[in-house]
Amino acid sequence: MAKQAPGVRIDGLTVVYKTPAGELPAVRDVSMELAAGTITGIVGESGSGKSTLAFSLLNAVQPPGRISAGSVEIDDLGNVVSFQGEQLRKARGAHIGYVFQAAQNSLNPLKTVGKQLLDLGRSHGVEDLRGLVREAKELLGRMGLDGARVLDSHQHELSGGMRQRVGIMLALVLNAHLVVLDEPTTALDMITQATILRIIREVHAERGLTTMIITHDIGVVAEVADRLAVMYGGRIVEQGPTREVLADPQHPYTRGLIRAIPRLTGDINQAQALPGRPPTLTTVPKEGCVFRERCSLRMDVCDTVDPEAIPHGDRIIACHAVKVKEHA
Amino acid sequence: MTVIARRLAGHLARGFVMILVVATISFFIVNNIPGDPVAARYEKLVEGGMSPEAAMQATKVMYGFLPSGSMGEQYVDYMSGLLRFDLGVSVTRPGTPVLDVLTDAAKWTVLPVLLGTLLSFLVGVILGVYAAIKRTGKLGDALAISGSLLHGIPQYVLAMLLVVIFATLIPILPHDGPVDILFEPGFNAGYLGSLAEHAVLPVATYALSAYGGWILAMKSSVVTVLGDDFILAAELRGMKRSIIFRYIARNAILPLFTILALSLGLLLGGAVFIEKIFNYPGLGLLLIDSITLRDYALMGGAFLLITVSVIVANIVADLFYTVIDPRVRSGEEAS
Numbered sequence A: 001m002a003k004q005a006p007g008v009r010i011d012g013l014t015v016v017y018k019t020p021a022g023e024l025p026a027v028r029d030v031s032m033e034l035a036a037g038t039i040t041g042i043v044g045e046s047g048s049g050k051s052t053l054a055f056s057l058l059n060a061v062q063p064p065g066r067i068s069a070g071s072v073e074i075d076d077l078g079n080v081v082s083f084q085g086e087q088l089r090k091a092r093g094a095h096i097g098y099v100f101q102a103a104q105n106s107l108n109p110l111k112t113v114g115k116q117l118l119d120l121g122r123s124h125g126v127e128d129l130r131g132l133v134r135e136a137k138e139l140l141g142r143m144g145l146d147g148a149r150v151l152d153s154h155q156h157e158l159s160g161g162m163r164q165r166v167g168i169m170l171a172l173v174l175n176a177h178l179v180v181l182d183e184p185t186t187a188l189d190m191i192t193q194a195t196i197l198r199i200i201r202e203v204h205a206e207r208g209l210t211t212m213i214i215t216h217d218i219g220v221v222a223e224v225a226d227r228l229a230v231m232y233g234g235r236i237v238e239q240g241p242t243r244e245v246l247a248d249p250q251h252p253y254t255r256g257l258i259r260a261i262p263r264l265t266g267d268i269n270q271a272q273a274l275p276g277r278p279p280t281l282t283t284v285p286k287e288g289c290v291f292r293e294r295c296s297l298r299m300d301v302c303d304t305v306d307p308e309a310i311p312h313g314d315r316i317i318a319c320h321a322v323k324v325k326e327h328a
Numbered sequence B: 001m002t003v004i005a006r007r008l009a010g011h012l013a014r015g016f017v018m019i020l021v022v023a024t025i026s027f028f029i030v031n032n033i034p035g036d037p038v039a040a041r042y043e044k045l046v047e048g049g050m051s052p053e054a055a056m057q058a059t060k061v062m063y064g065f066l067p068s069g070s071m072g073e074q075y076v077d078y079m080s081g082l083l084r085f086d087l088g089v090s091v092t093r094p095g096t097p098v099l100d101v102l103t104d105a106a107k108w109t110v111l112p113v114l115l116g117t118l119l120s121f122l123v124g125v126i127l128g129v130y131a132a133i134k135r136t137g138k139l140g141d142a143l144a145i146s147g148s149l150l151h152g153i154p155q156y157v158l159a160m161l162l163v164v165i166f167a168t169l170i171p172i173l174p175h176d177g178p179v180d181i182l183f184e185p186g187f188n189a190g191y192l193g194s195l196a197e198h199a200v201l202p203v204a205t206y207a208l209s210a211y212g213g214w215i216l217a218m219k220s221s222v223v224t225v226l227g228d229d230f231i232l233a234a235e236l237r238g239m240k241r242s243i244i245f246r247y248i249a250r251n252a253i254l255p256l257f258t259i260l261a262l263s264l265g266l267l268l269g270g271a272v273f274i275e276k277i278f279n280y281p282g283l284g285l286l287l288i289d290s291i292t293l294r295d296y297a298l299m300g301g302a303f304l305l306i307t308v309s310v311i312v313a314n315i316v317a318d319l320f321y322t323v324i325d326p327r328v329r330s331g332e333e334a335s
Helices: A050-056 A085-094 A113-123 A129-142 A147-151 A160-172 A190-207 A218-224 A242-247 A252-259 A300-304 A320-327 B002-032 B037-047 B052-063 B071-083 B098-133 B138-152 B155-169 B189-226 B229-236 B241-269 B272-277 B283-292 B296-324
Strands: A008-019 A022-034 A039-043 A065-074 A096-099 A178-182 A210-215 A227-232 A235-241 A310-312 A315-317
Touching (some): A008 A050, A085 A096, A096 A160, A113 A147, A113 A160, A129 A147, A129 A160, A190 A218, A210 A218, A235 A242, A235 A252, B037 B052, B098 B138, B155 B272, B189 B241
Parallel strands (some): A039 A210
């Protein structure tokens, strides 16, 4: 199989969660493209649906959730939403790597990293297990760790930063070229954060990957991502090249987010918190714009009509106010 | 390996001190229980119409000795005897060393309880995994309910129920005594077969009464592990189901070994009701009898035996953990 960075097209993806109040959408009608070989950052507050979107890339939305509509087309692989059973299992790990938060214990506490690596190899029918170990050591060495020592360690013997690098190694060791990182720097100290981000960038370039990074930290995205998608209430409200979006945010939510970041210099009061609270699964509006409750540009149409995601040059924005401005 | 050796040495030292303390306490308690078998015998004879002198004489002949000397002297004598594994001589069975009485009774307790415990552990743990995985389905419900139900029924009710069903209504199993006296004790088919046949109901009672606890404990343990991140991580890495199942089982069973070790430690205490109902001359019955008859030496010996077995079980459990749980091995707390 041709192993190179795959492009990914997410189209009309909707994920619903079963609740006592019926099935509620956590991700609603999301369409986006991960261009081959790029890093895409997904930014959003807790409950915005960004992790659910990440799970969807592996068709791994956990019950009581399910993908109710849409597709995730991955080059050389197909529409993973239609995958089932063994086909899905083999796609995970071998084609799509998933990296957990460092604070999450993504390793079996009773087995050494090396033994779990062998379990992974056996699961995917790797015949050359020595080669796999060699590859793992190389990857770990590449990330500044002593491979032999790490493979011989248990999870509790590793620091947060080391665990994160082990997670990245396990996501890449089977030669996956699409990698999803869920909050890769959360719960790490600043120095380790910087190291991990540098590693992500370098490994991404060296191995030719297509990478998706989920984060609530705009700083992380600014640092590594080529493209940026902002999620709110299960919708992507704005997406585009990172630099453009950060320099000239169009959607009122993106603007609010960026305005809320405190600067290193100047008055701390320049940072303005966005008023109100993000919606939860049950409070997200059923019709109209999901952001209108907190929006300063709210109009009558926002109450009834869900704004469509409309391309504006390199950017895709879902906002009635922006549309009005463009047409004016 | 040195870690294990060091741990073992520490445990043995602590265990020894604990045994000493318990021996001391039980010695003084037992000696201060009101009532005295020798005096009781004496009074019984007097009541029966014997003259006081004759009664004193008869009692002396019967027991071979009259307790004499101060408490301190008795204590030193008892403890130095302990160091030589000499637990003294039974008061109610003149001339029989306590150790012999205990080992004789132990064989009727250890095997059935051990068998019952291990059987229920095995079945309970395996079904517990299914109860956890199928917890939203009918099978899971049924298993959990069976666990709660059996856990809630007192042992003696269960024992009598089994007797009623399998010995009275459908008389296919014996329920009286550990073996048929027709057979010559020894390694012959008849004797062993009779032993096994007699053991069925007691073992089944032990197993059924313990099974509920195991299945419920394993179920909740598995449910906890299922929610752990590393299981989801293994799934997202495309690990095989069989491997993930092993990850779950091994992590979930860990906390159960503590309970298993403790219940094995307590097994020498015997199960009084079950031994009574099935007429098994085990340690539980022996202990109760020795208390009713104020057999100091036997009481002290039985208490000590139970203490020692609990301590030993704890040591074994801890050493076992150092083997199976790497977090314990390195002496660090898992984060």
